[in-house]
Amino acid sequence: MNRQSALRNAEVFMFDPAAERMPREALAGLQFQRLKNTLEHAYANVPHYQRAFAAAGVKPESLSSLADIVRFPFTLKTDLRDNYPFGMFALPRQQLTRLHASSGTTGRPTVVGYTSGDLDRWANLMARSLGCAGAVPGDVVHNAYGYGLFTGGLGAHYGAERLGCTVVPMSGGGTERQVSLLNDFGANVLCATPSYALNIAEVAESAGVDLRRSPLRYGVFGAEPWSEALRQDLEARLGIKAVDIYGLSEIMGPGVACECHVAQSGLHGWEDHFLFEIIDPETLAPKRFGEAGELVITTLTKEALPMIRYRTRDITRLDDTPCRCGRTHLRIMRVTGRDDDMLIIRGVNVYPSQVEAVLVGFPGLSPHYQIVLTRAGALDAMTVEVELAPGAPDDEQSRARKGTEVRHHIKSLIGVTCDIDVKRQGEVPRSQGKAVRVKDERKARS
Numbered sequence: 371m372n373r374q375s376a377l378r379n380a381e382v383f384m385f386d387p388a389a390e391r392m393p394r395e396a397l398a399g400l401q402f403q404r405l406k407n408t409l410e411h412a413y414a415n416v417p418h419y420q421r422a423f424a425a426a427g428v429k430p431e432s433l434s435s436l437a438d439i440v441r442f443p444f445t446l447k448t449d450l451r452d453n454y455p456f457g458m459f460a461l462p463r464q465q466l467t468r469l470h471a472s473s474g475t476t477g478r479p480t481v482v483g484y485t486s487g488d489l490d491r492w493a494n495l496m497a498r499s500l501g502c503a504g505a506v507p508g509d510v511v512h513n514a515y516g517y518g519l520f521t522g523g524l525g526a527h528y529g530a531e532r533l534g535c536t537v538v539p540m541s542g543g544g545t546e547r548q549v550s551l552l553n554d555f556g557a558n559v560l561c562a563t564p565s566y567a568l569n570i571a572e573v574a575e576s577a578g579v580d581l582r583r584s585p586l587r588y589g590v591f592g593a594e595p596w597s598e599a600l601r602q603d604l605e606a607r608l609g610i611k612a613v614d615i616y617g618l619s620e621i622m623g624p625g626v627a628c629e630c631h632v633a634q635s636g637l638h639g640w641e642d643h644f645l646f647e648i649i650d651p652e653t654l655a656p657k658r659f660g661e662a663g664e665l666v667i668t669t670l671t672k673e674a675l676p677m678i679r680y681r682t683r684d685i686t687r688l689d690d691t692p693c694r695c696g697r698t699h700l701r702i703m704r705v706t707g708r709d710d711d712m713l714i715i716r717g718v719n720v721y722p723s724q725v726e727a728v729l730v731g732f733p734g735l736s737p738h739y740q741i742v743l744t745r746a747g748a749l750d751a752m753t754v755e756v757e758l759a760p761g762a763p764d765d766e767q768s769r770a771r772k773g774t775e776v777r778h779h780i781k782s783l784i785g786v787t788c789d790i791d792v793k794r795q796g797e798v799p800r801s802q803g804k805a806v807r808v809k810d811e812r813k814a815r816s
């Protein structure tokens with residue numbers, strides 16, 4: 371048995387065993403203390419929070435137990451935009467070590483900042499997440515998350531270094547080269563978006579490189595919604611265990627929550643650094659464990675950018691039942707999508723990841739797809755562009771037949787009526803990072 375597998379067998383808790391197994395009562399005590407400090411810090415230093423707290427009739431001292439969090443106002447992405455670029459920071463810019471930003475499809479980007487203490491805690495939490503996902507010190511971590519303003523690349527990078535791994539800082543793109551280096555350097559862990567991992571798997575297959583026979587063992591995939599079906603497909607094609615990792619730049623970046631490779635069933639949310647709530651996105655009322663709704667996160671240890679009750683728009687549910695791995699931190703179930711990604715097609719609510727679940731593994735199709743939205747009169751219409759698998763018959767008749775089959779499956783499994791456009795191999799665009807799942811042509815045509 372080599373050193374890596376000995377380590378994996380010996381200890382599931384690779385990085386932070388005491389914190390990851392903290393009894394829930396102690397965790398709640400720590401959360402309360404840290405929440406109090408965060409409220410005071412935000413209120414003392416950020417004019418936005420002074421105004422928002424005043425409007426809600428609360429002060430930091432209004433918190434007498436963790437449950438009082440519901441008295442405090444929510445923070446929205448628009449608050450970051452309205453205070454662009456540095457207005458939400460609780461410390462002078464001179465005390466910040468790094469900035470990240472999200473591109474933002476409309477208007478101003480969202481800017482986030484970190485002190486050196488914030489970066490240190492982020493590296494620790496990302497190291498904890500990678501350990502939870504199955505990585506061990508000494509592993510080669512091939513990091514295909516994009517480097518730059520996106521938090522994925524640098525977040526995974528410093529976490530892997532902190533865990534004691536050898537990092538290959540690939541970033542996204544240049545997929546043929548990624549395949550060669552994954553193989554040549556004997557990577558044990560692949561960090562990438564699930565859609566890019568699929569692209570890598572496909573390019574490896576067509577180059578005749580069998581990654582299943584390489585030392586690759588774990589995939590740490592996140593930054594976009596993906597389905598259980600895609601997990602199984604990636605695991606089979608790459609010969610790995612694939613785990614889900616979640617995060618968002620407003621809160622920190624990757625490593626807010628991560629699945630354990632032991633159970634692969636929900637993502638442990640690191641409660642010593644974040645407070646998680648679920649609310650009804652319409653009424654804003656709190657929801658109980660197990661009920662689906664919008665995830666709301668409060669940071670407990672951020673210095674530069676404390677976030678109070680940040681509305682993520684991500685739809686999920688929380689599970690506080692004990693996990694097989696022994697970690698005590700609650701689990702955030704797979705994020706099916708953002709509430710603003712939800713499509714309403716002829717009265718039926720549908721997330722792109724539900725369409726993905728139907729397409730992955732469908733006989734004769736590749737798991738690549740794109741959804742095109744158009745307007746037919748007053749109604750929204752959805753066309754799903756799917757792609758034939760290598761070697762599948764691609765004459766007109768076979769494609770029409772395949773289209774009918776897929777349409778029928780989507781109707782019976784999701785309940786939505788849509789058109790199917792069966793494309794030939796290579797015609798659906800490949801992802802290099804976060805996949806663009808929906809092409810919205812409604813405005814262009816109306």
Ligand code: DLL
Nearest residue numbers: 522592593594595615616617618619623624705708
């Ligand atoms: O995507 C951070 C990240 C990088 C997470 C690498 C995981 C791995 P943002 O660019 O700010 O940050 O986008 C955050 O992406 O609110 C979700 O809507 C979505 N998202 C992130 N992880 C997942 C996931 C990074 N595992 C937004 N499942 C979030 C579903 C995810 N959606």
